[in-house]
Amino acid sequence: MSPPLLGVEGQDQCNVSLMSSSASVDTVSQNGLGLKERNYLGLSDCSSVDSSGVSSVSEENKNNLNLKATELRLGLPGSQSPERDPDFSPLSSVKLDEKQLFPLVPSKDGICLLSPKNVVSGNKRGFADTVDGFSESKSTIFTEGNWMFNGAGSDTGSKLAGNMLSQRSSGTQSIIKTDVPGKASQECDTKINGSNTNSAPAAKAQVVGWPPIRSFRKNTLASTSKNNDEVDGKPGPGALFVKVSMDGAPYLRKVDLKTYSSYQELSSALEKMFSCFIIGQCGSQGAPSRETLSESKLKDLIHGSEYVLTYEDKDGDWMLVGDVPWEMFIASCKRLKIMKGSDAIGLAPRGVEKSKVRT
Amino acid sequence: MDPDPKKSKVLTSNLPNSNGSSHPHSPFPDEVLEKVLSLIDSHKDRNSVSLVCKDWYNAERWTRSNLFIGNCYSVSPEIVARRFTKIKSVTLKGKPRFSDFNMLPRDWGANVHSWMVTFAKAYPFLEELRLKRMRVSDQSMELLAKSFPHFRALSLSSCDGFTDDGLKAITTHCGNLTELDIQDSVTADIGGGWLSCFPENFSSLEILNFSSLSSEVSFEALERLVSRCRSLRVLKVNDIITLDQLQRLLVHAPLLTELGTGSFLQELTPRQYEDIESAFGNCKNLRVLSGLWDATSFYIPVLYGACSGLTFLNMSDTVLQSGELAKLLAHCPNLRRLWVTDSVGDKGLEAVGSSCPLLEELRVFPADPYDLDHRHGVTELGFLAVSRGCRKLRYVLYFCRRMTNAAVVTIVQNCPDFTHFRLCIMNPRQPDYLTNEPMDEAFGAVAKTCTKLQRLSVSGLLTDTTFEYIGKYAKNLETLSVAFAGSSDRGMQCVLEGCPKLRKLEIRDCPFGNAALLSGLKKYEMMRSLWMSACNLTMKGCRLLAREMPRLNVEVIKDEGSDEIQADKVYVYRSVAGPRQDAPPIVLTL
Numbered sequence: 030m031s032p033p034l035l036g037v038e039g040q041d042q043c044n045v046s047l048m049s050s051s052a053s054v055d056t057v058s059q060n061g062l063g064l065k066e067r068n069y070l071g072l073s074d075c076s077s078v079d080s081s082g083v084s085s086v087s088e089e090n091k092n093n094l095n096l097k098a099t100e101l102r103l104g105l106p107g108s109q110s111p112e113r114d115p116d117f118s119p120l121s122s123v124k125l126d127e128k129q130l131f132p133l134v135p136s137k138d139g140i141c142l143l144s145p146k147n148v149v150s151g152n153k154r155g156f157a158d159t160v161d162g163f164s165e166s167k168s169t170i171f172t173e174g175n176w177m178f179n180g181a182g183s184d185t186g187s188k189l190a191g192n193m194l195s196q197r198s199s200g201t202q203s204i205i206k207t208d209v210p211g212k213a214s215q216e217c218d219t220k221i222n223g224s225n226t227n228s229a230p231a232a233k234a235q236v237v238g239w240p241p242i243r244s245f246r247k248n249t250l251a252s253t254s255k256n257n258d259e260v261d262g263k264p265g266p267g268a269l270f271v272k273v274s275m276d277g278a279p280y281l282r283k284v285d286l287k288t289y290s291s292y293q294e295l296s297s298a299l300e301k302m303f304s305c306f307i308i309g310q311c312g313s314q315g316a317p318s319r320e321t322l323s324e325s326k327l328k329d330l331i332h333g334s335e336y337v338l339t340y341e342d343k344d345g346d347w348m349l350v351g352d353v354p355w356e357m358f359i360a361s362c363k364r365l366k367i368m369k370g371s372d373a374i375g376l377a378p379r380g381v382e383k384s385k386v387r388t
Numbered sequence: 389m390d391p392d393p394k395k396s397k398v399l400t401s402n403l404p405n406s407n408g409s410s411h412p413h414s415p416f417p418d419e420v421l422e423k424v425l426s427l428i429d430s431h432k433d434r435n436s437v438s439l440v441c442k443d444w445y446n447a448e449r450w451t452r453s454n455l456f457i458g459n460c461y462s463v464s465p466e467i468v469a470r471r472f473t474k475i476k477s478v479t480l481k482g483k484p485r486f487s488d489f490n491m492l493p494r495d496w497g498a499n500v501h502s503w504m505v506t507f508a509k510a511y512p513f514l515e516e517l518r519l520k521r522m523r524v525s526d527q528s529m530e531l532l533a534k535s536f537p538h539f540r541a542l543s544l545s546s547c548d549g550f551t552d553d554g555l556k557a558i559t560t561h562c563g564n565l566t567e568l569d570i571q572d573s574v575t576a577d578i579g580g581g582w583l584s585c586f587p588e589n590f591s592s593l594e595i596l597n598f599s600s601l602s603s604e605v606s607f608e609a610l611e612r613l614v615s616r617c618r619s620l621r622v623l624k625v626n627d628i629i630t631l632d633q634l635q636r637l638l639v640h641a642p643l644l645t646e647l648g649t650g651s652f653l654q655e656l657t658p659r660q661y662e663d664i665e666s667a668f669g670n671c672k673n674l675r676v677l678s679g680l681w682d683a684t685s686f687y688i689p690v691l692y693g694a695c696s697g698l699t700f701l702n703m704s705d706t707v708l709q710s711g712e713l714a715k716l717l718a719h720c721p722n723l724r725r726l727w728v729t730d731s732v733g734d735k736g737l738e739a740v741g742s743s744c745p746l747l748e749e750l751r752v753f754p755a756d757p758y759d760l761d762h763r764h765g766v767t768e769l770g771f772l773a774v775s776r777g778c779r780k781l782r783y784v785l786y787f788c789r790r791m792t793n794a795a796v797v798t799i800v801q802n803c804p805d806f807t808h809f810r811l812c813i814m815n816p817r818q819p820d821y822l823t824n825e826p827m828d829e830a831f832g833a834v835a836k837t838c839t840k841l842q843r844l845s846v847s848g849l850l851t852d853t854t855f856e857y858i859g860k861y862a863k864n865l866e867t868l869s870v871a872f873a874g875s876s877d878r879g880m881q882c883v884l885e886g887c888p889k890l891r892k893l894e895i896r897d898c899p900f901g902n903a904a905l906l907s908g909l910k911k912y913e914m915m916r917s918l919w920m921s922a923c924n925l926t927m928k929g930c931r932l933l934a935r936e937m938p939r940l941n942v943e944v945i946k947d948e949g950s951d952e953i954q955a956d957k958v959y960v961y962r963s964v965a966g967p968r969q970d971a972p973p974i975v976l977t978l
Contacts, residue, residue, distance in 0.1 A: 243489070
């Protein structure tokens with residue numbers, strides 16, 4: 030009796046697992062589709078990119094990662110979930126409360142600005158709750174257009190807690206970065222996901238200006254603390270620290286390119302540091318076997334996205350990231366810069382040409 | 389002073405050319421008075437002197453050369469220029485402290501330009517300008533560079549608004565510059581061209597600090613500058629400068645007393661390692677060390693040779709583990725001030741307690757302030773360990789995720805001389821970790837035991853009892869910072885009624901309302917400023933305050949989307965200049 034049952038069970042299990050994996054694939058593509066339709070961060074234009082079956086999934090994955098990470102992080106201070114899933118937000122579809130999802134509306138300057146209305150209602154709730162005793166997660170962090178993302182801040186008194194991206198528009202509240210080291214954002218991701226799966230309110234919320242540390246403190250502490258987990262503290266053979274700057278951001282971050290093995294990883298890490306940033310849709314194309322994008326595709330992408338990632342190579346030229354195979358990239362990259370898409374238009378043809386020359 | 393008229397007549401007649409204005413009843417002729425007063429430096433003393441009588445007021449104002457203005461909006465440039473005629477040094481502070489934590493709109497104000505224009509006309513002999521939390525545009529810097537031929541020292545702390553162009557004007561035109569000190573700058577990514585604009589024959593620099601700028605300066609220009617400025621004693625570079633570049637700078641300037649290193653992360657050859665080690669070893673005069681970005685345990689030992697005379701070690705930009713800190717501290721027997729991140733843990737603080745008997749100041753910053761995981765950082769145990777070993781502690785800034793009343797009571801018993809006690813339990817409203825009670829007794833002990841307490845920051849779960857204690861015992865308290873604390877208006881009232889020397893009160897997210905605000909009506913004119921945000925204040929209460937106290941400026945910033953009634957952010961300060969004209973639309977002056 031048992032063997033057949035086992036067999037059946039086994040099979041069932043097999044089936045079940047197959048189903049779940051296919052379900053997840055379905056969810057991926059569904060989510061990808063769903064998210065694409067949102068015109069999130071101006072990404073709808075990327076649908077103009079011709080995608081083969083494989084590349085579209087990977088692209089959507091990356092999109093999903095980008096969008097998911099951005100969307101979730103910004104939307105919901107979540108509850109503390111018991112497990113941490115550092116690199117991968119669960120792709121289960123997320124039901125987000127309308128009020129809590131902050132639509133990223135490109136501002137005049139091309140920098141994503143949180144809609145203040147949603148933000149402040151959160152703040153008000155936040156205060157009422159603080160009076161009662163901080164029961165729920167409130168997005169008080171988003172007051173005045175604050176948003177969390179990693180990096181940039183060290184407060185010597187500390188240079189922590191966010192700096193203002195230079196917005197020269199007077200009336201609007203500028204985006205204020207709060208210094209959130211990599212780990213914290215991961216936790217935030219999982220917290221947010223946790224909040225979606227639990228119905229219980231979150232334990233705590235990030236609050237504007239709290240803890241009271243200055244914006245610019247500890248610019249690179251998050252990345253350094255990870256590296257210091259190694260034994261002797263010597264920079265590993267070939268640790269490749271490059272500076273990353275972002276247009277409009279006051280502070281630089283540093284990343285060790287050796288800790289990433291693909292454009293995708295670099296992209297998500299940088300995205301955690303500098304929110305609202307797009308790698309120009311090129312990340313997934315960086316695998317050695319992939320051909321470089323055609324010029325027209327590159328242009329489409331750049332027009333469609335707010336920010337692109339560029340790098341300065343050993344010749345001093347600024348190139349679009351994603352043109353060349355990863356190994357070649359890290360060998361030649363001296364520093365990174367997150368530029369506005371409009372500024373990077375001039376780069377694209379040169380980048381493609383240069384790589385054409387090389388290949 | 390002998391009121392005998394005969395004596396004073398003798399005095400008067402003995403002076404050959406009194407400046408014409410000897411008052412017959414004054415015991416001193418003006419010349420003597422002015423001579424005496426010119427020796428007084430303390431601002432407080434000078435302010436007292438100016439209140440004695442008209443003569444003294446005048447003598448004081450003609451002899452004051454250092455101007456200190458704690459709130460740039462409390463007075464206007466014109467009033468200042470009329471009163472004081474011989475100013476050589478100005479210190480000016482602008483935005484409220486909470487602007488450091490992004491709680492103010494970017495264009496809030498505190499622009500130095502109107503001051504600069506007035507100074508250019510009134511004080512052509514100006515030599516020093518020290519600004520804190522002010523907006524300094526390139527235009528202002530250019531005006532500065534061109535208006536004061538004797539200008540020597542520029543210090544900018546937490547300032548913003550300038551770019552490479554403004555700094556270029558300074559370095560190009562200020563031929564007598566001895567000090568260029570830029571701390572905690574919040575400017576955008578600015579270029580490094582300014583450093584190359586020091587003329588080739590310029591050699592007067594004594595203090596250079598650009599550690600908080602991201603400028604990509606030319607190392608060659610920096611090296612040349614350092615080698616020709618033989619009086620350079622303070623050099624703080626930014627993390628563009630690498631370790632081997634630093635070594636070359638140190639070779640040119642072994643007599644530095646204060647050094648801020650650049651990046652400490654670099655793969656060095658053994659030869660380079662030796663070189664930097666011996667360069668540090670030659671720095672016999674080093675008292676202050678900071679920077680050390682990305683320093684790891686492998687490279688920190690190069691510092692050891694320079695540490696024997698160190699009195700201030702700022703490791704707050706480095707993620708140090710407890711063992712590394714312990715080893716380093718073993719080389720620093722003379723440490724008075726130490727700044728670290730909480731990555732050193734309680735164990736690292738134990739090492740502090742055992743290695744630094746002379747320690748007077750400790751600041752522990754959170755390496756990961758938003759780490760909600762609570763696995764890292766320091767606790768009450770670390771603080772206790774420090775207090776047991778460092779009995780001379782006066783100043784502490786401590787970020788932690790857990791604290792107990794008992795620990796704080798013990799800590800202040802060990803160290804009763806605290807003048808600055810800033811404890812930040814990072815989770816708002818967190819009770820005593822062991823007893824689950826409010827942290828009232830902790831801060832009560834601080835107020836009671838530390839009779840010299842001037843500055844206090846409270847945190848954790850606190851009821852009105854804390855403020856009763858503060859009002860009752862903290863008689864020397866000048867600055868109080870409160871967040872997420874208190875149970876009713878009574879808390880704030882206790883402080884306003886009880887602390888006679890209170891000058892700055894900053895409150896956020898507390899249940900204090902109009903009654904509390906209005907209870908301090910008479911007090912605010914004796915204070916520099918009051919900040920209240922996310923409390924229970926309404927526009928009505930603020931308007932009432934403004935109406936009752938016309939010499940106070942009451943400014944309200946409403947959060948977008950908040951209703952008509954709430955006053956979200958309120959900033960109250962005394963002013964003889966009336967309401968300010970440069971407030972952005974979002975700031976309502978009542």
